[in-house]
Amino acid sequence: MSSFGLFEWLTWLWIEGYFHDGWWPCLIGVGDGGGATGSEGEREGEGWNKIKDWPGAILKSLPNLLCLKLDNNPLRQIPSDGFQAVSRVQVLDLSGNASSLPEHPAFSSMSHLQELYLRRMQLHEVPSDIFNLQQLRILDLSQNSLQSVSVEFQRLTSLSELGLSDNNISVLPPELGLLEPSLQALRLDGNPMRSIRRTILDRGTKAVLNYLKDKIPQ
Known part of the structure; x- marks a missing residue:
């Protein structure tokens, strides 16, 4: 048995470092799929993790x-084959690990992925392999x-939530409207949006998607 053999049953692993009053408290939560262990108050002082x-x-x-959360760690570049070791993962959070992704991250090796969180990653474009994730329901960028949103987003037909807040996006492709009605939440606040009137944006996701769909050339 390997040194980690006793943990082969684990389905949930959370290794998080977050900045608080100059320190890097750590939460390592493991479980059987029922959620994180430990309350919010227990997170501080559980150890030190960078x-x-x-x-x-x-x-x-x-x-x-099934769930891997490595957000807010000073993670260096992930090996090009790193995701192959977590092929069954359904939830992946790498938020706050700027510049940790390899040049061509193989997200599609995690074919069961349903939730992907890539906040604060200094991304200038969406990694193209994400568009091969047919089971993806939540994508937070x-x-x-x-600066742009690819027409390839239309391939994510299971997507129900798409977070694009606080980027530098000014235009959305009409093809994004094809995700209606599966896409229930499209978050665009904090972008210099010029292609859609504020009155439409204020009406919410469904109005925005219908507006975009009407712009698709016949």
Whole structure:
């Protein structure tokens, strides 16, 4: 049995570092799919964690892992084959790990992925392999440096929530409207949006998607 063999049953792993009063408290939460262990108050003082390297050896020993949260760690670049070790993961949060993604991240090796959180990653474009995730329901790309939205988003037909807040997006492709009615929440606040009138934006996701769909050339 490997040194991690006792944990092969784990389905949930949370390794989080977050900045608070000059310190990096750590939460390592493990469970059987029922959620994080420990209350909010217990997170502080549970240990110290500055995850810098992709924990490949640990992840390979957790074949049943469904949820992996590595947000807000000073994670260096993830190996190009790093995601292969977590092929069954359904929830992945790498938020706050700026510049940690490899040049061509193989997100599609996690074919069961349903939720992907990439906030504050200094992304200038959406990694193209994300558009191959047919089961993806939630995609959060908030607080990045995106300037455009690809027409390839129309391929994410299971998407119900798309977070694009606080980027530098001014135009949305009409094809994004094809995600209606599956897309229930489209978050655009904090962008210099010029292609859609404020009165339409204020009416919410459905109005925006219908407006875009009407702009698709016949």
